[in-house]
Amino acid sequence: MKIKNIIITFISAIALVLSSASISLAKVVGDKIILGAAVSLTGKYSTNGEHTKNGYNFAVERINSMGGVKVGGKTYKFDIIYYDDESNSGRAAQLAERLIKQDGVQYMLGPYSSGLTKAIAPVTEENKIPMVEANGASRSLFTKGYKYLFAVLSAANQYLEVAIDLAVEKNGGNPVKIAMAFEQDAFSQDVRIGVVEAAKRTGSKIIIDDKLPKELNDMAATLAKVKATKPDVLVVSGHSKGALTAIRQIAEMKVDVKMLAMTHCDASKLAKQHGKNSEYALCAAQWHKSLSYKDEFFGDGMQYDKEFKAQFGYAPPYQAAESSAALLVWKDAFERANSLDKDKVRDALSKTEMQTFYGNIKFSPAGQNIAKPMVLFQVRCEGDKCENKVVAPTKWAAAKLVHPIPKWSER
Amino acid sequence: MDLLIFQAPILMVQASLDGILLGILFALIAYGMALQWGVMNIINIAQGELVIVGGYIAYFMYKAGVHPGFGIIVSPIIMYFVGWGLYKLVINKVVDRDLFISILATFGISILTQQLMNFIFGSDVVVAQSNFGTTMFFDGMVTLPNAKIFAAIVSIAFAIGLVIYMRKSKLGRAIRATAQNARAAKIMGVNTEKVYAATFGINAALCGVAGSLIAITFTLHPYVGLPYTVRSFMIVIIAGLGNLPGVAISGMGLGVFEEFADYILGTEFRIGSVFMLLVLILVYRRFKLSRKREYLK
Numbered sequence: 176m177k178i179k180n181i182i183i184t185f186i187s188a189i190a191l192v193l194s195s196a197s198i199s200l201a202k203v204v205g206d207k208i209i210l211g212a213a214v215s216l217t218g219k220y221s222t223n224g225e226h227t228k229n230g231y232n233f234a235v236e237r238i239n240s241m242g243g244v245k246v247g248g249k250t251y252k253f254d255i256i257y258y259d260d261e262s263n264s265g266r267a268a269q270l271a272e273r274l275i276k277q278d279g280v281q282y283m284l285g286p287y288s289s290g291l292t293k294a295i296a297p298v299t300e301e302n303k304i305p306m307v308e309a310n311g312a313s314r315s316l317f318t319k320g321y322k323y324l325f326a327v328l329s330a331a332n333q334y335l336e337v338a339i340d341l342a343v344e345k346n347g348g349n350p351v352k353i354a355m356a357f358e359q360d361a362f363s364q365d366v367r368i369g370v371v372e373a374a375k376r377t378g379s380k381i382i383i384d385d386k387l388p389k390e391l392n393d394m395a396a397t398l399a400k401v402k403a404t405k406p407d408v409l410v411v412s413g414h415s416k417g418a419l420t421a422i423r424q425i426a427e428m429k430v431d432v433k434m435l436a437m438t439h440c441d442a443s444k445l446a447k448q449h450g451k452n453s454e455y456a457l458c459a460a461q462w463h464k465s466l467s468y469k470d471e472f473f474g475d476g477m478q479y480d481k482e483f484k485a486q487f488g489y490a491p492p493y494q495a496a497e498s499s500a501a502l503l504v505w506k507d508a509f510e511r512a513n514s515l516d517k518d519k520v521r522d523a524l525s526k527t528e529m530q531t532f533y534g535n536i537k538f539s540p541a542g543q544n545i546a547k548p549m550v551l552f553q554v555r556c557e558g559d560k561c562e563n564k565v566v567a568p569t570k571w572a573a574a575k576l577v578h579p580i581p582k583w584s585e586r
Numbered sequence: 587m588d589l590l591i592f593q594a595p596i597l598m599v600q601a602s603l604d605g606i607l608l609g610i611l612f613a614l615i616a617y618g619m620a621l622q623w624g625v626m627n628i629i630n631i632a633q634g635e636l637v638i639v640g641g642y643i644a645y646f647m648y649k650a651g652v653h654p655g656f657g658i659i660v661s662p663i664i665m666y667f668v669g670w671g672l673y674k675l676v677i678n679k680v681v682d683r684d685l686f687i688s689i690l691a692t693f694g695i696s697i698l699t700q701q702l703m704n705f706i707f708g709s710d711v712v713v714a715q716s717n718f719g720t721t722m723f724f725d726g727m728v729t730l731p732n733a734k735i736f737a738a739i740v741s742i743a744f745a746i747g748l749v750i751y752m753r754k755s756k757l758g759r760a761i762r763a764t765a766q767n768a769r770a771a772k773i774m775g776v777n778t779e780k781v782y783a784a785t786f787g788i789n790a791a792l793c794g795v796a797g798s799l800i801a802i803t804f805t806l807h808p809y810v811g812l813p814y815t816v817r818s819f820m821i822v823i824i825a826g827l828g829n830l831p832g833v834a835i836s837g838m839g840l841g842v843f844e845e846f847a848d849y850i851l852g853t854e855f856r857i858g859s860v861f862m863l864l865v866l867i868l869v870y871r872r873f874k875l876s877r878k879r880e881y882l883k
Contacts, residue, residue, distance in 0.1 A: 217701070219809050222709045359854060386854035390813040392804045395604045396848035396856075402727070403594045415711040419805050423713060427720050427731035448713055584726075 203515055207254045208244060210505065211280030213270035213295065218262025220287050223442065223494050227287045227310055229487050230498025231255055237472050238502060244509045251509075253502065260286055264294035271298040280304070281517045284501055287494065289313030289331065289362050296324050305521040307504050309497040312461075314365040317541040324542040325524050327500045327533070329549050331362050332369030334459040335410055337551055337567055338436035339373035341457075342408045345434075345578045354383035354406035354432075356397045356421070358413030366412045366438060382406055387413050392420050398430050408434045415443035426452035426583075433579035436551075441492055446554045446561035454556045455580040458563065462493040462533050463550045466571050472503060473532040500533035553577065596727045601845040607734045609841025611799060613834045614741040615814055616821035617748070618792035624827045625765040625785045626681050628688040632672075632696035633818055634811030636790050639699065640665050640797025641806045642707055645714045648801070654714035657798025658740050662791035669790025673783045681782055696811065703808035716802040737799035744795050748788070749830060761785055765828070813857075820864050 203209065212231065215224030232255070238244065239252045256278055260267035267286055274280040275298065283299050285292050285308020292311025296319075299306045305323045312331040316324060342351045353374055357367040364386075374381055382404050385397045394411075398421075401409055409432040411421040418439045425435070426449070440446070440458035464476040473479040479499070483491040504527055509515070512523035528537045534547035551567040555574060564574035619633050630636075643664055644657025676695060680688045718732035752758035763771040764781045772778050796814075800806065821840060825832030840860060847859035 218704065219709050221704060356853070385852065388854060388857045390810070390857060391853070392810060392813075393608065396601065396845055397853055399597055399600045399604075400849070403597055416805050416807060416810075419711050419713050423805070424731075427733070428729045429720060429722070429726060443711055449715070 203251070204254075206243075206249070206251050208251045208282065208509065208515070209278075209280055210253060210255045210282045210284050211271075211274035211278060212255055212284040213258045213260040213267050213274065213286050213291075215262040215287050215291065216257075216259040218260075220262040220291070223310070223492075224260075224262070224287045226492055226494040227498045228257065229483075230309070230491070230495035231284060231502060233483060233486065233495070234472070234499035234502035237499075238506050241472060244506050246509050246515055247513055253505070255284065256280060260291060262288075262291075264291055267291045268294045268298055271295040275299070275302045275304055282505065282520070283307075284498075284505075285309055285311055285326075289316065289365075290360075292316060293361070296321055299323055303517070303521075305517060305524055307501045307524065309501040310494060312365070313361050314368065315361065317539070317543045321542060323521055325504070325527070325538050326542055327504055327536055327544050328461050328497050329547055330543055331365030332372070333549050334366045334369060334438055335412070335436050336369045336373040337549055338410065338434070338457055338459065339370060339377060339379065339408065341551070341567055341576070342434050342436075343377045343379065345576075346407060350378040350380060351407035352404075353379055353381045353408045353410060354397075354401045354404065355381065355410040356383070356385040356387055356394060356413070356417075357411075358387045358417050359389060360414075363412045363414070363417070363438075370410055387417065392416060394420055394424050395428065398424050398428050401432065402428065402430050406432060408432065408436060410436045412438040415439050418443045418445055419448060422449045422453045422456065429583040431580070431582045435580065440552075440554065441563065442494070446556075446563060450559060450561055451556050451586075453554045454561060454586075455577055456554045457566070457576075458552055458554070460493050460550050460552060460563075461547075462496045463552060463563070463565050463571075464491075465565050465573050466534065466550065468530055468532050468534050470503060470529075470531045473499065476532055479532050496533050500531045500536070503531045503533075504529070504536060596724060597849060599724075600728045601849055602842055603728065603730060604734075605842030605845035606838050607730070607738045607841070608844070609838035610738040610741045610834070611734075611796060611803070612814075612817050612821060612841060613837025614745060614792060614799075615796045616818035616825070616833050616837055617745055617830065618789035618796075619818045620822045620825065620827060620830065620833050621748075621761075621792075622785050622789040623822060625761055626677070626782055627685065628677065628681060628692065629685065629819070630789070631689060631692040631815055632699060632811075633789075633793060634814035634816075635696050635699040635703075636665065636669070636793035636811075637797040637800065637814045638703065638806060638808065638811045639668065640790075640794030641801040642703065642797070643794065644798030644801040645712055645806055648714035654716055654798065654802050655718075655736065657714075657801060658744075658795050661794035661798040663794075665794030665797075666787040666791040669793075670783050670787040672790070673786040677786055678779070678782065696815075700808050700811065707808060709808060711805050711807045713805050714801040718802075731803070733802045737803050740795065740799060744792065745830075745834065748792070757781070757784055817860075820860065823864065824867055 214228050215221055235253045243250045243252045258270040260270055283304055283306035287310045289311045292308050300321050300323050307325045309327050312328055314330050314332050357363040383400050418437050436457045438459050445453045464480040466476050469475045507529050508520050508523040512519045536544050537546035539545045548568055552563040552565045554561055555564045566572050566576040640661045643661040644654045647657055648654040680691045716733045721730045760776045760781050764778050768778050821837045824836040844860055848856045
């Protein structure tokens with residue numbers, strides 16, 4: 176009986192300690208600033224969710240080992256609470272709620288993908304919790320008047336605008352004929368809006384405007400139309416599936432266009448999976464390792480690439496790079512606010528103006544990063560080895576744009 | 587833009603050929619579904635997932651340096667046993683039950699397979715390269731990827747082979763007998779349990795063939811199985827159960843219809859118009875059936 180009592184007392188003591196610990200797991204514990212993130216570790220976004228998590232962790236370790244965050248004369252270290260949102264937007268919103276209400280998190284990091292960021296943003300906004308996100312590019316995130324959302328990446332509509340400008344420039348400043356095929360999802364349709372705006376601005380004509388259903392993995396009809404109408408530019412965006420399908424069928428059908436502009440070339444490992452067939456495809460990306468931006472934590476892109484590879488065993492895609500950049504933004508904001516108060520930090524975030532290895536960061540009132548242009552690279556092959564080479568903006572161009580694309584009969 | 591197909595009649599040739607090749611591939615998947623639906627009275631929601639698993643087998647052969655075309659031999663063999671195992675594990679418990687129960691069970695298998703594929707193969711979209719090249723007609727205006735021609739020939743060969751097998755072999759006769767009347771077949775000494783397992787295995791094997799063809803003609807991803815399930819379901823509905831030539835014809839017809847809908851209405855209406863057609867056909871069937879009942883009265 177006595178032993179039983181002792182055991183019960185012991186267990187309840189432990190429970191008490193644990194429960195008080197979980198309550199005080201709030202914003203700052205000891206010398207730790209706790210950030211919260213719901214990231215897709217399972218489900219259809221799991222690959223990119225993993226990149227996001229690795230990017231966050233890489234930056235946390237780096238910042239902590241290089242002296243941490245100095246606020247009010249005290250040094251803090253970053254720590255992140257992760258939950259798996261299962262690539263499901265309902266789950267993501269629930270987890271954001273849990274991070275804020277149960278775990279007491281006061282500072283949030285974004286999930287992977289525009290859709291999940293859209294699901295979380297209303298929750299963080301309602302609770303007035305600042306969130307720095309690195310993987311939600313949808314334009315609609317920045318039109319709702321959110322005050323606590325900050326995105327380090329360029330918005331989706333900026334992805335392929337540059338390509339249209341480039342095509343017009345190569346056409347001697349004259350308008351071009353554009354054929355486009357976009358998947359029917361939030362992100363791809365945002366990219367489409369950007370292209371439509373660029374077409375309007377340059378007086379270019381859109382002659383094919385196909386919307387691809389999500390379930391579709393056959394673009395033969397669209398490409399046959401392209402073949403018959405001979406546009407100057409073909410624009411395709413439909414995540415990895417769209418990029419891989421387009422290249423496969425363009426090669427099979429021998430579709431000749433002067434310029435082929437796409438998204439998700441790096442996410443789909445286009446150059447590796449399709450090899451020579453993907454050559455000359457022009458791709459929009461948020462970041463490329465050869466850009467010459469610098470910061471004190473990671474050095475430049477090349478150095479980030481090398482060190483990330485050493486730690487995680489694969490070359491960092493831009494999803495990892497932008498995730499790391501989000502942590503640099505948090506550190507900078509905490510130090511400028513010189514406070515742990517979430518509203519003061521939020522104000523500091525809104526005044527961010529800095530350079531990171533990932534690019535310049537400055538937020539518009541809507542929380543959009545307006546200081547960083549998109550990068551365009553072109554797939555180029557030497558022998559059987561194909562690589563992405565930056566061709567625009569010209570300041571960082573590592574290779575010259577090949578335009579027009581050689582005909583299939585001449586390759 | 588909508589009238590492009592009439593301005594350039596050559597596109598009609600392209601659309602018809604693309605549609606027929608696509609339809610033959612779908613018909614193969616539908617063929618398996620019709621078989622096990624007819625024999626076991628089970629609607630297999632996991633049909634598309636079986637296709638994708640079959641595709642991944644071909645993809646991993648390609649990764650290991652073997653030409654993915656050989657997937658059409660390896661994949662059905664592996665998939666036969668996968669199907670057989672699935673029957674022994676789950677399907678045998680729902681085979682005599684309500685149709686609703688079997689839909690629920692196969693729906694569960696479908697979700698589980700998706701997640702397992704995602705866990706094991708990763709969520710990247712992958713393709714296998716056949717390097718078969720392209721056949722061109724009319725000065726390059728009409729192109730047919732040889733991979734798709736290969737897919738069509740293989741599908742037809744497997745379909746014909748199966749028809750002959752069903753007619754001539756002992757197991758084939760047993761399967762047909764079970765489909766007609768399971769109870770009577772049992773009394774006559776047919777081991778229906780074995781027949782069911784074999785039928786499900788054959789269905790999975792056909793999915794394996796189709797999957798390895800999809801690996802070289804389209805793309806693979808753990809979550810793209812559903813469109814194949816839906817498409818084969820529709821083909822079977824239109825053709826009617828036990829009507830194997832009908833499956834081939836409705837498969838090709840749907841393929842061509844889809845391509846033309848794409849050219850005339852636009853890509854965004856492609857899948858929608860196929861569903862529209864399904865509704866029309868079902869309404870028409872009902873109408874015909876009710877007229878027949880009138881006569882009987």
